[in-house]
Amino acid sequence: MLAATPIGNPADASARLRTLLADADVVAAEDTRRLRRLAADLGVEIGGRVVSYFEGNEARRTPELVAQLEAGRTVLLVTDAGMPSVSDPGYRLVAAAAAADLEVTSAPGPSAALAALAVSGLPVDRFTFEGFPPRKSGERDRAFAALADEPRTMVFFEAPHRTAATLAAMVQAFGADRPAAVCRELTKTYEEVRRGPLAELAAWAEPADGEERVRGEITVVVGGAPAREYAAEDLRAMVEAAQEGGLSRKDAVAQVAAETGVRRRVVFDVAHG
Numbered sequence: 001m002l003a004a005t006p007i008g009n010p011a012d013a014s015a016r017l018r019t020l021l022a023d024a025d026v027v028a029a030e031d032t033r034r035l036r037r038l039a040a041d042l043g044v045e046i047g048g049r050v051v052s053y054f055e056g057n058e059a060r061r062t063p064e065l066v067a068q069l070e071a072g073r074t075v076l077l078v079t080d081a082g083m084p085s086v087s088d089p090g091y092r093l094v095a096a097a098a099a100a101d102l103e104v105t106s107a108p109g110p111s112a113a114l115a116a117l118a119v120s121g122l123p124v125d126r127f128t129f130e131g132f133p134p135r136k137s138g139e140r141d142r143a144f145a146a147l148a149d150e151p152r153t154m155v156f157f158e159a160p161h162r163t164a165a166t167l168a169a170m171v172q173a174f175g176a177d178r179p180a181a182v183c184r185e186l187t188k189t190y191e192e193v194r195r196g197p198l199a200e201l202a203a204w205a206e207p208a209d210g211e212e213r214v215r216g217e218i219t220v221v222v223g224g225a226p227a228r229e230y231a232a233e234d235l236r237a238m239v240e241a242a243q244e245g246g247l248s249r250k251d252a253v254a255q256v257a258a259e260t261g262v263r264r265r266v267v268f269d270v271a272h273g
Helices: 015-023 032-042 058-070 091-099 112-119 137-146 160-174 198-205 232-244 249-260 264-271
Strands: 026-029 049-052 075-078 127-131 153-158 179-184 192-197 218-222
Touching: 015 032, 015 075, 026 032, 026 058, 032 049, 049 058, 058 075, 058 091, 112 153, 112 179, 112 218, 137 160, 153 160, 160 179, 160 198, 160 218, 179 198, 192 198, 232 249, 232 264, 249 264
Parallel strands: 026 049, 026 075, 127 153
Antiparallel strands: 153 218, 179 192, 179 218
């Protein structure tokens, strides 16, 4: 069983989470001290055995937890905040349990990615969750360059001390005017959402007087790339190039429509114009 935990405010915990903490035979936690603090905040006494389950021991502990499941025991997996497996431990255990044909269920709840997306003011009909960007500048720049033409709204997690550098890199990859939002300390006392062009947010995040300006848990939401406009002659040339590559006129039109996002009927009319 995977269970979501509050991302900041203990009052967001579900009644189901309270019951699971009390009733599970084994509770696997990313940080056992934070788990016990949460249980105290919720007024819940953990009924089962508590074990640690984090990046450093995930591979070793997974077979142990699968063995507990095979023995008919209830294993509850929780992480420090939000839903397990989403930029947190959990994937290995779920994959191993599924491979062993064991039941895996979830008790959904708070999610920093969805909470930030909802309050960002950016389009939410289509989005992609990208997790934490690479820490090394070169790898990060390449990752952002690969996303430069992504049309969907993008959601990232970031550490506070790397937020300024990440926003500056986003300016270079996505453009200074790309709309974005930096969501800080969601659901907590000092929750803050800053919205604006990436260049403005990058300037705000720069350290002042040698001190980091960005603190707390950070989620960055970035608008997708605007639709590119194609001239009729460009579309016609693309269709002709696809035909020269061996495609029929019909298939060439379909391919160009898929690549450009231009409606197939428009591409057809241009190609036959």
